[in-house]
Amino acid sequence: MLIVHWVINEEVNNTFIYLALINILAFCIFGLDKQLARYGQRRIAEIHLFLLALVGGSVGALLGMYFFRHKTLHRRFTVGLPLILLLQIGLAIYMEVAK
16 A cells, blocks of 8 residues: 555656646746847747647746746737646646546
8 A cells, every 4th residue: 555655646746846847947938038039039939938838837838928028919828828728727627537
């Protein structure tokens, strides 16, 4: 029984660590892209910003978008990122219920 408890906790811990890291990365990438925009340098492709959100960094992407005031005038971001987050929450709930 102890082994099962340890495996479940390890999976939860690994998921938590992954989500924390991907959200920190997404937040930082939005800040970096804002800096690059300010100085007229080559930017990070929008598809990469969305991919970071899709792979679990949607909270960090949203926080970065509003904290850095970056992409807040772009409808695809102001609608797309919250939509990705809602879909991820829905998927997590579905997966939990389906257990």
